[in-house]
Amino acid sequence: MPRPPLAVPKNNPRAIVLSGPSAVGKTTVMRQLRAEHPELSIAPTVTTRPMRPGEVDGAPYYFVDGPTFDRKIEQGEFLEWAVVHGTFKYGTPRSEVDQARAAGRSVLIEVDLQGARQIRSTMPDAFFVFLAPPSWEELVRRLVGRGTEDEKERARRLQTARDELAAEAEFDVTVVNTDVGSVCRELVVLMGSSP
Structure with a gap:
């Protein structure tokens, strides 16, 4: 199936929603985007989880x-x-997204599947990007390798990941995270900035 065009016209600032399973690399992608493109509008996240x-x-x-x-x-x-992994709450401040769009800038929002579904119902003009792992085995390797969760939490996140992977068809486009730099370049194009 051909992929849709990725460029977003500059006169049409949109919310670009990035989602995918735990350990697929969303945080790594977002960190690199912030470092390489500080001019991009990226929505912050409010959470009840403790700081790492x-x-x-x-x-x-x-x-x-x-x-x-x-x-x-x-x-x-x-x-x-949303309540993520049955434990902590995460949310996207509406005012930050509205301010970016009112200023004529597309804004990138990183959320889990529950959050993406809420945004689809409240902001139907958003563009939804599913960040997929190269394989299930690679996703497991990344989750275990980062060492930030105990065994019980890893098992919970892997079960959640299975559910999230099954929802891939709900998204406008899938980007496979084999290389963080490539993912970042695609997202920059989506946001209407020069690569």
């Missing part, structure tokens, strides 16, 4: 406690939010 070593509040996550997150839900501050 080396993370700083506000770059790219805002870390809040449960009651604060719940207040933000009640006040309608999230474009999407």
